[in-house]
Amino acid sequence: MTYIKIFDTTLRDGEQSPGVNLSKDEKLKIAKQLEKLGVDIIEAGFPVSSEEDFEAVKQIAKEIKGPIICGLARAVKEDIDICWEAIKYSKKPRIHTFIATSKIHMDEKLKRSPQEVIELVREMVAYAKSLCNDVEFSLEDASRTERDFMCKIIRVAIEFGATTINIPDTVGYSQPDEFKDTIKYIFDNLGDIISKNKVTISCHCHNDLGNAVANSLAAIKAGVTQVECTINGIGERAGNASLEEIVMNLITRKSYFNVETCIDISKIFETSRMVSDIAGMVVQPNKAIVGKNAFSHESGIHQDGIIKNRLTYEIINPKDVGWVGESIVIGRHSGKRAVSEFLSKSGYNFCDEDIVKITSSIKGLVDKNIVSKEDIIGIANKLKLNESKTKLI
Numbered sequence: 550m551t552y553i554k555i556f557d558t559t560l561r562d563g564e565q566s567p568g569v570n571l572s573k574d575e576k577l578k579i580a581k582q583l584e585k586l587g588v589d590i591i592e593a594g595f596p597v598s599s600e601e602d603f604e605a606v607k608q609i610a611k612e613i614k615g616p617i618i619c620g621l622a623r624a625v626k627e628d629i630d631i632c633w634e635a636i637k638y639s640k641k642p643r644i645h646t647f648i649a650t651s652k653i654h655m656d657e658k659l660k661r662s663p664q665e666v667i668e669l670v671r672e673m674v675a676y677a678k679s680l681c682n683d684v685e686f687s688l689e690d691a692s693r694t695e696r697d698f699m700c701k702i703i704r705v706a707i708e709f710g711a712t713t714i715n716i717p718d719t720v721g722y723s724q725p726d727e728f729k730d731t732i733k734y735i736f737d738n739l740g741d742i743i744s745k746n747k748v749t750i751s752c753h754c755h756n757d758l759g760n761a762v763a764n765s766l767a768a769i770k771a772g773v774t775q776v777e778c779t780i781n782g783i784g785e786r787a788g789n790a791s792l793e794e795i796v797m798n799l800i801t802r803k804s805y806f807n808v809e810t811c812i813d814i815s816k817i818f819e820t821s822r823m824v825s826d827i828a829g830m831v832v833q834p835n836k837a838i839v840g841k842n843a844f845s846h847e848s849g850i851h852q853d854g855i856i857k858n859r860l861t862y863e864i865i866n867p868k869d870v871g872w873v874g875e876s877i878v879i880g881r882h883s884g885k886r887a888v889s890e891f892l893s894k895s896g897y898n899f900c901d902e903d904i905v906k907i908t909s910s911i912k913g914l915v916d917k918n919i920v921s922k923e924d925i926i927g928i929a930n931k932l933k934l935n936e937s938k939t940k941l942i
């Protein structure tokens with residue numbers, strides 16, 4: 550079975566989320582949790598960006614022993630030097646250098662010709678390689694890069710020592726089948742040099758059109774063996790591909806993908822909450838896998854199915870990902886089966902007649918979205934139910 554390396558960039562791209570600024574201690578705490586989660590690579594930061602980030606990356610490189618510790622650097626000698634100074638303490642250091650390769654980025658941002666960009670790739674990948682054996686090279690804005698030029702750049706990067714080539718959809722513009730074709734094009738044209746040099750092809754997707762996870766999965770289908778992602782999908786603008794969603798797709802649809810990862814999924818929920826608390830970014834309630842509502846059922850038909858057999862409406866066992874929350878939620882959409890189940894789980898047994906009355910009163914509530922146990926007992930009392938009919942366990 551093909552092994553997919555999970556490259557977590559919560560501490561680098563995730564930290565670039567607007568309004569997020571992690572201290573050295575906070576980054577170290579998250580890095581320790583990522584190690585427990587089982588990620589293969591931690592992109593710890595962008596050391597040239599600030600003194601604080603340099604120190605954080607250095608500390609993570611010193612203390613985290615399991616995963617590869619990676620630092621980001623532009624294809625600029627000074628960036629690469631500073632990156633190396635920070636990560637060299639790791640047992641498994643990686644320099645990740647990048648340059649933009651799309652026409653708009655080369656013309657408008659870099660103000661460099663394609664030939665100059667090729668020269669820079671050659672010089673800077675070779676320079677990174679002279680310091681560190683593990684070099685990743687990214688073609689920024691790859692999904693909007695002309696395909697033959699993209700292949701030319703990849704060939705140069707491999708020839709000069711890159712062992713991982715990353716294909717980012719930097720602006721979240723790509724569509725899944727299109728992105729799959731892009732990756733396929735790379736393997737079709739450069740398959741020999743990729744396999745001869747044992748190069749890992751990677752993807753890095755953004756969520757501007759909500760396609761980050763779908764594009765990452767399409768890339769896996771096309772043969773990438775590394776995915777770059779973040780906890781809760783945090784990142785610049787609309788964020789990056791979400792680690793937990795990618796991993797749970799690969800597991801839940803194992804026979805479809807036929808790949809494996811090293812992630813300990815029982816740590817997913819606690820990792821999500823830690824990142825949310827430290828970064829100060831709330832997880833949206835309906836977020837797949839880790840949202841507050843991800844495994845909650847409120848409507849009567851669904852509740853009835855879940856009580857009979859969870860598999861009717863659940864494709865993942867919430868316990869597997871360490872999810873903590875209320876599975877059956879009572880609200881105006883609930884039926885008497887769930888109300889009865891909810892009450893008996895809470896230690897109260899009412900007769901059928903009373904359950905019908907309580908359920909219809911709940912349906913009559915107009916100012917509550919979710920009804921608590923206390924609300925339900927309150928309703929029961931309000932209906933002046935006979936104490937003798939109510940058995941308190």
Ligand code: MN
Nearest residue numbers: 562719753755
């Ligand atoms: Mn990015």
